[in-house]
Amino acid sequence: MLETAILDGRHQKMEDDSKPALAPVGSDSSASDDARNWSEERRVQDLKCTTSNTREWACSWSAPLGVSPGTVKDICIKDRFHSCRRLETTNVKIPALSPGDHEVTINYLNGFQSKFTLNEKDVSLVPDTPEILDLSADFFTSSLELKWNDKGSALPHPSNATWEVKVLQNPRREPVALVSLNTVLSGKDTVHHWNWTSDLPLQCATHSVSIRWHVDYPHFSGYKGWSDWSPLKNISWTRNTETNVFPQDKVVLAGSNMTICCMSPTKVLSGQIGNTFRPLIHLYGETVAIHILNIPVSANSGTNIIFSTDDDVYGTVIFAGYPPDVPQKLSCETHDLKEIICSWNPGRITGLVGPRNTEYTLLESISGKSAVFFRFEELANETYWLSLQMLPDQEIHNFTLTGRNPLGQAESAIVINITERVAPHVPISLKVKDINSAFVTLSWYLPGNFTKINLLCQIEICKANAKKEVRNATIKGAEDSTYHVAVDKLTPYTIYTFRVRCSSETFWKWSRWSNEKRHLTTEATPSKGPDTWREWSSDRKNLIIYWKPLPINEANGKILAYNISCSSNEETQSLSEILDPQHRAEIQLNKNDYIISVVARNSAGSSPPSKIATMEIPNDDVTVEQAVGIGNRIFLTWRHNPNMTCDYVIKWCNSSRSEPCLLDWIKVPSNSTETVIESDQFQPGVRYNFYLYGCTSQGYQLLRSIIGYIEELAPVVAPNFTVEDTSADSILVKWDDIPVEELRGFLRGYLFYFQKGERDTPKTRILEPDHSDIKLKNITDISQKTLRIADLQGKTSYHLVLRAYTHGGLGPEKSMFVVTKENSVGLIIAILIPVAVAVLVGVVTSILCYRKREWIKETFYPDIPNPENCKALQFQKSVCEGSNAKTLEMNPCTPNNVEVLESRSIVPKIEDTEIVSPVAERPGESAEADPENHVVVSYCPPIIEEEINPATDEAGGASQVVYIDVQSMYQPQAKPEEEQDIDPVVVAGYKPQMRLPINPAVEDAMAEDEADKTGGYRPQANVNTWNLVSPDSPRSTDSNNEAVTFGSPCSVNSRQFLIPPKDEDSPKSNGGGWSFTNFFQNKPND
DSSP, X not given: OBOOBOOOSOOOOOOGGGSOOOEEEEESSOTTOHHHHHHHHHHHTTOEEEESSSSEEEEEOOOOTTOOGGGEEEEEEESSSOEEEEOSSSEEEEEOOOSSOEEEEEEETTSOEEEEEEOGGGEEEOOOOOOEXXXXXETTTTEEEEEEEOOGGGSOSSEEEEEEEEEEETTTTEEEEEEEEEEEEOSSOOEEEEEEEOSSOGGGSOEEXXXXXXXXXXXXXSEEOBOOOOOOEEEOOOOOSSOOEESOSEEEETTOOEEEEEEOSSOEEEEEETTEEEOOXXXXXXXXXEEEOXXXXXXXXXXXXXXXXXXXXXXXXXXXXXXXXXXXXXXEEESSSSEEEEXXXXXXXXXXXXXXXXXXXXXXTTTOOEEEEEOSOOOTTOOEEEEEEOOTTOOEEEEEEEEEETTEEEEEEEEEEGGGSBOOOOOEEEEEEEEXXXXXXXXXXXXXXXXXXXXXXXXXXXXXXXOOEEEEEEEEOOEEEEEEEEEOOOOTTOEEEEEEEEEETTOSOOOOOOOOEEEEOOOOOOSSOOOEEEEEOTTSSEEEEEEOOOOHHHHOSOOOEEEEEXXXXXXXXXXXXXXXXXXXXXEEOSSSOOEEEEEEEETTEEOOOEEEEOOEEOOTTOOEEEEEOBTTEEEXXXXXXXXXXXXXXXXXXXXXXXXXXXXXXXXXXXXXXXXXXXXXTOOTTOEEEEEEEEEOSSOEEEEEEEEEESSOOOOSSOOOEEEEEEOSSOEEEEEOOOOHHHHOSOOOEEEEEEEEOOTTSOOOOTTOTTOTTOEEEEEOOTTOOEEEEOSOOTTOEEEEEEXXXXXXXXXXXXXXEEEOOOOHHHHHHHHHHHXXXXXXXXXXXXXXXXXXXXXXXXXXXXXOOOGGGOOTTOOOHHHHTSTTOOOOOOOOOOOSOOOOOOOSSSSOOOOSOOOOOTTTOOTTOOSOOOTTSOOOOOOOSSOOOOOOOHHHHHHHOOOOOOOOOHHHHHOXXXXXXXXXHOOTTTOOSOOOOOSOOSSHHHHHHHHHHHHHHOOSOOOOOOGGGOOOSOTTSHHHHSOOOTTOOSSOTTSTTOSSOOSOOOOTTSOOOSOSSOOTGGGGSOOOOO
């Protein structure tokens, strides 16, 4: 077995000085000379013994100090022969000593003598330096082959040998690999071979190889050491091509690493694999390399490697893939026992195509035949196959399938008995031949040499509406023959489909099915008579006979006609022949105790007759019952009746059809007490009538009458209802029945909803339970057809809704709006109550107004004082003596600046009038006033008459202005500082008009503001009715119009003081306003 180790740059070498030394035993020198003895003893330690073949020992030592190496006299070894050997050097070769200690004596010419003990354990086994026989190179694969001889005949055997092979790369001689190999020495010279593949192409550098070895002889107890390295053996490439990049077109394992070198005469600038650049590795000179890791699977065209220089480009192509996978599912079989076909799955795709794709070789080792499979493309999940011709008498075959590509090979083997691996070809030429109506013969042709085996064939038989039937047949094999098989137990007049497949009797695989063959079997006589029933017409004069067509498996052919006959105790007569497909006959009978027979006929013959009695036994105890089915079936039960000896008949029909009612019928044995009626004609929501008849020897008797539904549905229409009567608090409703066709189930009740609602309002969702104003009545008595709704409100609109329901659900709704009649008693009460309340309120109001009449008069209609009776200017002495009393001073009023603009209008327009009274002037004020500003007009009692310049009079007319200083009359004798603090706005009482407004609208607005700020009496503010001239003026005195007054009766133009101002200490008036509490208080008369 070979073991390999990669050199990591450190190289261990066994040194010779590690060999054990010999132990001295004595000396012939003087015992008193200790120094000499010590020196001699020390030098003896240098003696060493080695052997290369365990048969001869080579010993050497160093001469003691002062002794010449050539003065050795002899060496004696005390063994069984106690032999001595004469010599003149310090080394000697002696035969190998037996195991154990041996005394060795070395004698010198000068009389010195050394003794020591020599044992095999002190000897080192060091093999001779190995010799390399040959070193060859395969430059395409970059591999080296080394040959050397172990010279095993010179060494004891058996011995284990360990070899180390060292590979170096020139010119720097760097070790790149150190490989260990193990061999066994057999006692003969053996040439060994060793192959090694270099990561770096061999063309890129010189490679050298050296070896050494180590022998492990188990019977040698001494030290075992390594031999010396052999001389280097070199391999170098001689350039014989213009290629500069190596390797060329190499196939490598995907996922591996590789080194690619470029030997360029100029400097290489870059190296890349595909589109990926790799770092350059400088080897020597201009030779460089790149190292590629984990190479991916190449495309079909390979992967490009490119090196670029300044003036050229070099490259190569590599193909990365996988070695062949082990062939999977290898299987071999034969179709005709003439040729063997083996198939397999190639397994994992290798990724290599073209000439590098996998080649498969199929070898049959017994016959030595082989076949080769190769294709340029590789497809996934594809099955490959090869064929080999069989030898006539060979049954056992041993196949080996080997797949090879440049990366390796894989194989798979199989051993088979070919007679057990037969999968015949598809049977062809399938034919069918009739024997009778239930028996046919099948025949088919099968190619192949099956003379030595039996065939197992399957016949598949199919007919309409039936399960497939497969029958097996074993047939003796033949060569390229037609095979026959009989098929029986077939149904007459039935279309069958046949097909065949075959295998060997030991069975390996079925062949593929043959083509189908359709065949119609011949007719036979009907096996049964038709199923019959009868019904009397409504006038019971004619008998209607019904029968069902025979099933195909009972008709056994095409029914041509039906023969109808009747019989009684006296006679039997044939009535008529009804051609198919009519299944009904009507005959006239004079009595009802006949036996009717019906016979079906086809081309092969007639069926047995079906008989039925015409007499019907009356039964007065029959009641109508209800039943509901499930799906498309209905379940019926009844009690056993021992009088019924024939059978039971259940007939049914649609209840909406007229009599005689017949849709279908079934017959059940007389020992049955239940049955399930199922029909494709059943429809949900349709009512059916079911009748159960029992058969006796005398005739049929009706036992039960049932109405039922296969499935109940909700009604399709709503009940039609009307309002029969309406009162002030109730409504009477009446409704009609729903027709059976539209009911679609058994009626379970009615749902009646009502609520207040107008006709034009949105429709209420009456089915929602959260509407508390909706009233619901569930009427479960389906015979009830009226309903009175009580406790309603008069003259109110109600929304009425009626719905019918079955177990299938609620039907649609029918609704109407009804208004109840007016309630007269309520109307009278509604009128009397408001009238009584109004009368009561009027009486109470009158009483209160009478008691509070004076207060009402003072509050809402106060007396207005007459200015002529005003005595505001007459002050009593007691009042004037008060410290806070105000004295009316009549100071002359001399205006500083008067500007009067008069127009021809009746009411003069005064603009920009500025009059300043000397009394009203305050100290420190400038006498000069802004002519554009208006100032407050002060009035003084004296009348100042001012004549207007005649020139002015001519232009604008005469004008007099009278100024009455009302403010000065009320101003107390106070300091100018106190006068400045007085706010005329907050003073209560009468306020003179201080400034004449130009616009009446502004006048009114100012009057309203003053009214909000002060309380008490207000002067007339409408200046449009004022006369702006003084009463003493010529215009006033000359006027004969007594209606002309000087201003308002209480205006600022009046000469009389109307209402004296109130001081701050005066009591405030509390009667100036009206409040609701005063209404209930008694106020004494003034």
